[in-house]
Amino acid sequence: MADYLPHTTEDLEEMLAFLGMDSLEQLFAHIPAAVRLTQGLDLEPGQTEPDVAEVFARYSRANKAQATNLTCFAGAGAYDHEVPAVVKMLGSRSEFVTAYTPYQPEVAQGVLQAIFEYQTLVSRLSGLPIANASLYDGATALVEALNMASGANGRSKMVISSGVHPHWRQVARTFAHGTGHDIVEVPLVNGVTNWGSVDVSGASAIVASYPNYLGVLEDLSVAKSLAASHDALFVLGADPVAAGVLKTAGQWGADVFVGEGQPFGTPLAFGGPYLGLFACTLDQIRRLPGRIVGETVDSNDRRSFVTTLRAREQDIRREKATSNVCTNQTLMAVTAAIQLGWLGTNGLREVATRCAQGAHFLYEEALKVDGVTAAFSQPFFREFALRLTRNATEVLSRMAGDGVLGGLAVSALTGGDDASLDRGIDNVLLVTVTERRTREQIEHYVDVLRKAVNS
C-alpha cells in the first residue's frame, strides 16, 4: 500500500466520529447505488516508487532516439539547445513548480515578476509592445492569433502560407470547425510563398512564417503589403532564436507575433510541455488571449505585480471571453526568462550565429555527397531541406543505425502531399543544426548520410 496520504487509523476514526459516521463509504451514500462502482477500479494495485521506476526505466530504454544514443539534427520547432545546470536548477525550484496561477498577488510576487520579465523579453524579441503570459505551444498560439484577427475585423477568411509548420496548419484547420474560419493555404514555389496564386480579398489575417518551416528566409514585405492593402492583420510565426540576428516580427511590420518558445530552456521532451509565445500591437490589447501581468503598487506604495485586464478572461466574461485559455505554460515561461537571463544580449546572438554557422557548414558538406541536392536555392538560417535520391524515411532509418537522428522526413510532418512542396515530397529531408553540434558530429553526419543514400 503505497501512497502520500497522512491519515492514520486513529485519524480516520476520530474524523469519522466527528462527522457522526462509522465508515468512509457513508460519505458516498448519497450517490445513487445504480451508478456506484461495486468493485474497485480494474487497475493493478499500487506499487512502490522503486517498483514503478523499473517500469519507467523500461519505457526509457525502448526510446532509441534519446540524445545519448542519437545525435540530434532534427528540428521543425523542437530544437536541441544547451540548457545549463543553473537554468535546470532554478527552473525546478519547488516554489515555482508547485504554485498555482497567481490569483493572490500578495503571495505570488515571485511568479508574477518572473512573468513580467518574460513578457518584456518576448516583447523585445518580437519587436512588439505587448506580450501575454504564455500559451500552450506555437500551434495553439497561432489559433489564438486567428481568433484575435476575426475579433478585430469581423472577418473569417484566414490566408495562411504553406510555409507555416504543417502541424500548426493542421491545428488551425481543426479549430476552424468551431469558429467557422475559412482557412486558405497558399502554396510555395521553390520554397517561397506564392501569394499571387490565391485570392486574398476579404482576408481577416495574412499568416507567414519566418523562417518558413522548410528553413527558407522569405522576403516578408510581400505579405506585409498584402495585409496592409486588404486591411487584414499580419500574423507572423517566427523562430524566436532568429531574433538574435535577424529582423524581428515588428521590424517586418507584423501586427501579431506567435512563436514556439521551446528553444529557451525547455528540453525536447517528446513535444511538450512547450511554450506558446504571443505578442501584438497596442491596439489589440483588449482582444489579447490569456493572462497578462502588469506593474502596480501595494497599499504601502511598494512596486508590485498583478494579473491585469482580467475582464477579457473566461472566468469573468464567460461566453464573451477573448479566449478559453485558463491554465497556460507558466513554468516554461519562467524557465525561458531564466534561460534568456543566462544567455543575455551576447549569448542569444552567439547561439543564433552558431546555429547559422553550423547549418551552413553542414549544408555545404552535404551537397558534396552524391545523391544529395539542395531542395531550394533560397537563403536559410539554421534549418534547410535536402532532396535525396532515396526516400527520406528510409534514409533516416539507416542513419539511426549509425547513431544519428538525421533530421525529419518532410512527408512525415505533412502526412502526405502538401502545398509546401511543388514536386515530390517523399525524398525531402529537413535538417537542422544547433550551437551544440560540433564539427566532428557534423562531419560524421555527412559520412553517415553518404552511406545511407548510396549503399
Place this chain on the structure above:
Amino acid sequence: MRSQALPGGRAASAPILGHDTEPTIFEMSVAGRAAFQLRTTGVPATPLDELVPPEHRNREVIALAEVSERDLVGHFTRLSHRQFSVDLGAYPLGSCTMKYNPKFCDAVAADPGLNSVHPGAPAALVQGWLELLVTLEEKLCVITGMSAATLQPAAGAAGELTGLLLMRAYHEANGDERKRVLIPDSAHGTNPASVTLGGYEVTTIPSNERGLVDLEALKAALGPDVAGIMLTNPNTLGLFEEEITEIAAAVHEVGGLLYYDGANLNAILGVVRPGDMGFDIVHMNLHKTFATPHGGGGPGAGPVAVSARLADYLPGPKAARGADGAFEWSTPSMSIGRVHGWHGNAMVLARALAYIDVHGGDGLKRVAQRAVLNANWLRHRLRDTLPAAYDRVCMHECVLSASNLKSEYGVRGLDVAKALLEEGFHSPTVYFPLIVDEALMFEPTETESLQTLESLAEAIERIAQRANDDPQALRRAPQSTPVSRVDEARAARHLISTEDAAGR
C-alpha cells in the same frame, strides 16, 4: 488529543528576510557581464553576413539583461522566496485540487530517456514513449469508464474545446445541425468560453434550492437543437448531482451528448465513473487529479476520453498497439485533426502515469475517500464560523459563506481570504461559484493531515474574532506577506506589462 500535534502544512514559520522589492533582472544588468558558456564546436566561424542576405539582418542590438551567473541565481532564488507553493504549506484553493505533488513523478520526467527524445523521431525509435502513451490512455479509460482517449489537449480548457469539436463532428456526421449547449449556472467560466469557440450558443440552466441542476428547468430547455450539456459532477458547489441518471436520460432522449468536465474528478476516483453515469465525453485535468505540479499556472494536461460511438472522431495521430506487437501512430478514421503541435504535454502525461501506477486502483480510491473526508471534516468543523452554503455532505470541496461576517461587521469573503495568508495558509477560492453570496470555496485535498486542517480551522476562527474586534485592521490584511494588497485598478488603468512600457 491527537489533533493538537503541530501541523505540517502551516507556512507561518517561513522566514522572510525583508520587505524590500526585488529589482527586475533588467535593473540588475551591467553591460559586459555574462553568464553563458557554450560548447567548443570547431565549426568554422564564417561571418554571418556571408551566410544571411543583408535584407534579413537586424542591425539593432536586442538588449536582454547582462548578469553574472551568481546574480542570476540570487535574483530567481529571491523571487522564489516571494512565492507561496504547495511545498510550502496547505493550499486549499477550491476547484484547483492543489494536492501534494510527489517528487518521484518529477524524477521520472527528468529521465533523459524520456525528456531528451525529439517528438518527430520515427516511431521505431520512440517505442517506449508510444507504449507509455497507450498505457496511460488505457488506464484513463478504466478510471473514467470510457472507450478511447486523446492525450493531445494541453490543459483542461483545451480538452473542453476538443470535446465540443468532437460533439460537433459527431452530430454533423449524423447530418444533424444543432445549435445550443446547456451549462448550469454554477459552471466553471471555461465552459461557456469553450462553447462559443466550439461554434455553439450557451443556454444556462439554473440550480435548484439544493444547489443541484434543476431537472424541470433542464427538461424545459431541451430540444432537438441541443447538441449536449456540460456538467461537472460533483458540481462546483462540491455537491454530487444525485439525479444524474435522470439528467443523462433526458439529454440522450433528444439526441444530445453529455460532456463531463473533469475538474472535480478527484472526488470520485474508484467510487463512481463518468461513463457509468451516462457521459459521452470526459476531459481530465491531470494536473489536478493526478498531482502533476501546476507550475505557477501551467503546464497542465487535458486528455479527453469518449464512449465507443465517438472514438473514430478523436484527434490524431495517436499512439496505438500495432499488429506485430510494436507500437505505432494511427489516426482515427473520422478524426477532427490535431489539437496540439506535437503529442500533447508529454512530460505531464508521464508524471500522471507514474502517479497512477504508484496508487493503483486501491490507492486512487483512498485518494477520493480522504479528499471527501477532509472536506467534510472542515465543513463541519467551521459550521458555526463560516456556514456552508448548502449544509449537507459534500464531496472533495465545500463552499462556505462569509455573508454573516459581512452583515455583522462589514468584513467580506475577500478579507477572510487575505487574512488567511497572514496565518500561513493559501486562500480558498473567493466569490466562486457566482451563485453563492460571499463564497469561500475550500478544497483541502487528501494530502493534508488532521493537524493541518485543525490549524486551518483555528486560523479562520481567529480571523472571525478579528472581524469582531477590529474589522478595520482586517480589511488591511495581509501585512506580513511580501507585499500587501495591490492596486489592481491602477494596473488596469495604466498598463505597464513590460520594462519598456510608456510612463514607467
